[in-house]
Amino acid sequence: xxxxxxxxxxxxxxxxxxxxxxxxxxxxxxxxxxxxxxxxxxxxxxxxxxxxxxxxxxxxxxxxxxxxxxxxxxxxxxxxxxxxxxxxxxxxxxxxxxxxxxxxxxxxxxxxxxxxxxxxxxxxxxxxxxxxxxxxxxxxxxxxxxxxxxxxxxxxxxxxxxxxxxxxxxxxxxxxxxxxxxxxxxxxxxxxxxxxxxxxxxxxxxxxxxxxxxxxxxxxxxxxxxxxxxxxxxxxxxxxxxxxxxxxxxxxxxxxxxxxxxxxxxxxxxxxxxxxxxxxxxxxxxxxxxxxxxxxxxxxxxxxxxxxxxxxxxxxxxxxxxxxxxxxxxxxxxxxxxxxxxxxxxxxxxxxxxxxxxxxxxxxxxxxxxxxxxxxxxxxxxxxxxxxxxxxxxxxxxxxxxxxxxxxxxxxxxxx
Amino acid sequence: xxxxxxxxxxxxxxxxxxxxxxxxxxxxxxxxxxxxxxxxxxxxxxxxxxxxxxxxxxxxxxxxxxxxxxxxxxxxxxxxxxxxxxxxxxxxxxx
Numbered sequence: 001x002x003x004x005x006x007x008x009x010x011x012x013x014x015x016x017x018x019x020x021x022x023x024x025x026x027x028x029x030x031x032x033x034x035x036x037x038x039x040x041x042x043x044x045x046x047x048x049x050x051x052x053x054x055x056x057x058x059x060x061x062x063x064x065x066x067x068x069x070x071x072x073x074x075x076x077x078x079x080x081x082x083x084x085x086x087x088x089x090x091x092x093x094x095x096x097x098x099x100x101x102x103x104x105x106x107x108x109x110x111x112x113x114x115x116x117x118x119x120x121x122x123x124x125x126x127x128x129x130x131x132x133x134x135x136x137x138x139x140x141x142x143x144x145x146x147x148x149x150x151x152x153x154x155x156x157x158x159x160x161x162x163x164x165x166x167x168x169x170x171x172x173x174x175x176x177x178x179x180x181x182x183x184x185x186x187x188x189x190x191x192x193x194x195x196x197x198x199x200x201x202x203x204x205x206x207x208x209x210x211x212x213x214x215x216x217x218x219x220x221x222x223x224x225x226x227x228x229x230x231x232x233x234x235x236x237x238x239x240x241x242x243x244x245x246x247x248x249x250x251x252x253x254x255x256x257x258x259x260x261x262x263x264x265x266x267x268x269x270x271x272x273x274x275x276x277x278x279x280x281x282x283x284x285x286x287x288x289x290x291x292x293x294x295x296x297x298x299x300x301x302x303x304x305x306x307x308x309x310x311x312x313x314x315x316x317x318x319x320x321x322x323x324x325x326x327x328x329x330x331x332x333x334x335x336x337x338x339x340x341x342x343x344x345x346x347x348x349x350x351x352x353x354x355x356x357x358x359x360x361x362x363x364x365x366x367x368x369x370x371x372x373x374x375x376x377x378x379x380x381x382x383x384x385x386x387x388x389x390x391x392x393x394x395x396x397x398x399x400x401x402x403x404x405x406x407x408x409x410x411x412x413x414x415x416x
Numbered sequence: 417x418x419x420x421x422x423x424x425x426x427x428x429x430x431x432x433x434x435x436x437x438x439x440x441x442x443x444x445x446x447x448x449x450x451x452x453x454x455x456x457x458x459x460x461x462x463x464x465x466x467x468x469x470x471x472x473x474x475x476x477x478x479x480x481x482x483x484x485x486x487x488x489x490x491x492x493x494x495x496x497x498x499x500x501x502x503x504x505x506x507x508x509x510x511x
Binding site: 398 | 434436437457459462463466487489
């Protein structure tokens with residue numbers, strides 16, 4: 001069923017009786033060519049691109065809960081491609097370009113809203129670093145602009161420019177950055193994948209792999225054994241847990257990242273504003289809530305909730321940057337579990353087990369990567385070669401010395 | 417979180433910095449065969465389990481001692497706190 005203005009008009013006139021569920025609820029078949037574990041944004045995107053771009057058939061997505069119930073529904077919905085390193089920037093720019101065409105590709109309103117992202121500058125050294133980053137972005141075909149203090153003032157006059165410790169001296173602006181309605185991303189990819197014949201199987205938890213002679217033959221699940229030619233794992237947050245069932249240890253720790261939403265307010269924040277020096281970032285949702293967050297809590301966690309010191313730290317960052325936030329009441333706060341990798345960058349790679357592929361380690365940057373991650377993972381699953389933009393995301397990069405350490409923090413996941 | 421320091425009693429976890437899995441105490445022998453692989457595994461790979469996790473915390477804003485905290489990472493409940501030096505000695509490290 002294609003969505004269109006004419007369709008909405010027709011349904012409006014006929015009592016909205018023609019809308020049907022947009023994906024099926026099939027029982028698992030005994031065997032698929034490709035099984036994707038994880039019905040989150042990345043898994044569903046992988047299924048969509050596998051079916052639509054790479055012409056694969058007989059695909060299943062297995063989800064232990066319900067689709068969109070994991071991290072794709074727990075993030076702060078920001079899209080951007082403001083990376084520095086060669087291993088990352090082409091990939092995230094590819095992702096941003098896919099976001100720009102996503103709604104037409106999916107025939108689904110994901111509310112892609114390119115209102116810009118500003119990284120604030122507080123010192124000469126930071127300006128130099130951001131100028132370099134902006135140049136790296138432009139070299140890779142992205143957009144970047146260095147704003148003066150006055151230009152930042154025009155964009156966001158409510159900021160505290162005279163903070164004694166971190167006065168605002170400008171910003172790196174990416175105007176094509178912005179936000180996307182995260183649930184709609186999961187639903188849009190699911191609807192498209194389903195319409196291309198992908199079986200989306202919910203309430204189906206993978207409990208083990210069947211591996212014979214170094215080759216994966218299928219997965220044991222709570223709904224019985226499902227045979228598979230190839231298995232792709234996209235379960236960021238729980239990657240270590242799932243891959244341990246295949247006997248693998250990963251360069252990943254699971255950490256909790258908190259996020260916050262205020263009550264709905266009239267439009268005040270034009271785009272996304274990041275205050276790296278104060279560990280705070282903020283945007284405003286289409287419903288009017290201020291969506292904000294800060295750092296990870298910093299210790300291993302699978303709890304999906306954080307502790308009060310980080311809440312306090314985020315609140316302090318918010319008050320330092322934009323004192324008006326003190327008048328807003330907090331509506332909700334929650335935590336999501338991140339695959340924090342050893343260099344802060346992700347993995348899209350084969351494993352040493354034939355037919356088993358891994359996608360994970362997204363740290364706190366998985367949402368913006370959703371379409372490119374799905375596209376690149378689909379490319380890898382379909383062709384057995386890495387996608388051009390994802391060649392650096394190898395599992396063995398710590399062994400070969402080719403790590404992608406954007407922050408230069410070393411093998412210390414809680415510092416990325 | 418409150419960490420019950422063996423010498424100082426309950427202390428706010430904010431006084432500590434976090435390093436990670438307590439297996440980092442067991443540094444491989446750099447002179448042994450296969451040291452490159454052993455150091456890769458030591459430095460970069462983690463078990464990252466759910467439930468009980470033994471981990472290293474450093475009392476930076478306190479007495480600068482290293483602790484091994486056994487914590488349930490699914491609930492954040494702290495189950496046991498030991499001085500890392502005591503654990504290392506009991507594993508045969510020389511004082």
